[in-house]
Amino acid sequence: MMIMDWGLQAVVIGSSSTSCSDIHGSNYVDFSPNLDFQESEYLSFSHHHHQHHEMKKEVYSDELEQLYKPFYHVGGQNMLMGSSISLVPKEVIKEEKREEEQQQVVAASNTYVPKYKKRKNEQKRVVLQLKADDLSSDKWAWRKYGQKPIKGSPYPRSYYRCSSSKGCLARKQVEQSCTEHGIFIVTYTAEHNHSQPTRRNSLAGTTKSKFPNSKNSINSPKKIVKEEKITSPHCSTSNLGLSPEAARMIDEFPEINQENNIIIGGDNNYYDEDGMRNIFEGSDENECVSIEEMFDGDFFAGLEDIHDGFNSSFGCNNSAFPFSST
């Protein structure tokens, strides 16, 4: 198994209502290990850089602080090692309540089956910023079900759902950061309702060149690489010891910078109107955590304890949170 320099830059649970709502409706929470909740504000910024117009800050609420407290020691001592992680169980409750209500409606009428169950700002989300090869360590099996060009970004966003279990609501979105080459923004939505598969489907991550002359101009680099892959499949990224998924990502975004080391800790970056990244002072706490470990289960073994706590506290029965291994 490869040992990689993993980085976890931000873990975000989206919430619905309040102030900072990016395209995902996500609130970014700086959860660096040295975070002092007595003083801190939690920083919100849009990861959709071109649409971001101003940095938004919100005073950290006591309520939120209480919610995060169970994670303090995890981030400070254990696997997180400075990863930015946040959980907003209040939203989980809200979400589950909505689902219950919806199910009740269905059960009552037996006719109403909403096609779109949740909207973006109602879902809890976990956002990671990963390097391309980091994507390989996601041991869940994902099936791509869509791809969309995103306004303001030269890179499309790919949509994946869990293919391991038919009823699994877990979703994953992958898009390349338009400002940091080699960095992919991976957004996990919902949770797996099953244990992690022992092995991913062998076909997961396979690519083809069905549309070599795709009209999607923004994918032109992708086209080139894919064609190259066809002509010499063994010379592609599949030969680099990467997982199919990572290889695919690299193929889809050949311009990525494969140099490693995501800076984690507080990601005090924001983007101005020109999409230029600005970095706040004091964001130089560069600690790395192996996300390989995360996906290998040790990390989530620790997290699952937390999750169990949430389960008991909030009635969540899902065994995977949000990508734990069992």
Add this chain to the structure above:
DNA sequence: CGGGTTTGACCCGCGC
């Protein structure tokens, strides 16, 4: 044949 991707069409929340 099963399970994957691709991609145009469609749905729907949200801002104006």
Add this chain to the structure above:
DNA sequence: GCGCGGGTCAAACCCG
């Protein structure tokens, strides 16, 4: 109310 744009569907096709 309308249009934009993100998210999803599903048919067509590919691949092992």
